[in-house]
Amino acid sequence: MFKTLNALVLREVRYKEADRILTLLTDTDGKLTVKARGALRKSSRTAAATQQLTYSEMTLFGNRGKYTVNEATVKEGFEGLRGDMEKLALAAYFAECMEALSVEDQPEPALLQLGLNCLYALSRDLHPQEKIKAAFETRLMCLAGYAPELGACPVCGREPEAPALSLDHGCACCRGCPGMGEKAELGPAGLAAMRFLSEAPAKQLLSFKLPDADLLRLSDASERYLLRRTERGFSTLDYWKNLRNYTHMGKKL
Ligand SMILES: [Zn+2]
Incomplete structure (x- = not known):
């Protein structure tokens, strides 16, 4: 099941070699913990949008209450x-x-x-x-x-x-x-x-x-x-x- 929402990344923790576990504050679901696979790879399309203190539009894939980031685009990077x-x-x-x-x-x-x-x-x-x-x-x-x-x-x-x-x-x-x-x-x-x-x-x-x-x-x-x-x-x-x-x-x- 896919869902698209806006999320502020409150926290990112490195997980395994190149994944990130994110704590998000979202507009529709409150606080949410999600995994961003491969987000730490240089070639990753979601790297910028899954950084701490970034506000992004994300499409999440949910399976049995666990979410992974499918797509993410920066809305405000607070550079x-x-x-x-x-x-x-x-x-x-x-x-x-x-x-x-x-x-x-x-x-x-x-x-x-x-x-x-x-x-x-x-x-x-x-x-x-x-x-x-x-x-x-x-x-x-x-x-x-x-x-x-x-x-x-x-x-x-x-x-x-x-x-x-x-x-x-x-x-x-x-x-x-x-x-x-x-x-x-x-x-x-x-x-x-x-x-x-x-x-x-x-x-x-x-x-x-x-x-x-x-x-x-x-x-x-x-x-x-x-x-x-x-x-x-x-x-x-x-x-x-x-x-x-x-x-x-x-x-x-
Ligand atoms: Zn008094």
């Missing part, structure tokens, strides 16, 4: 990511997050669109990396059912003063209000940006503006919130942070 270690590391982190938070046999068009939009912006340097990262992480949490409560502070009932994000309770609160567990600083601008990211139409997600200091704080808060909710680490994130700290010590974003 700007290749050859730039920082961008590639951040993109790989996005892919690792999408793999961790998607499920098989369940189409997730909003998740796929979020991934494609962020990879596109990253590959073309449309925004600072911290901004794309914060937008991706915040929106991903919302799509995965972990949307933070960003209204009034649950302790004092007022608009949060010196706003922070309670990592334990998944809500905004005042820096000074007690009993909210571990907090990440947001500041008023960071809270406004997080509210925007929770509700903005997908295509306008990256249209917010923040000064660098607020952006760094937001990126830190969204990251710690994601790590807390997923209860795991991401080696790709650690790698990106090491690269970023090294090249940007004391410099602007």
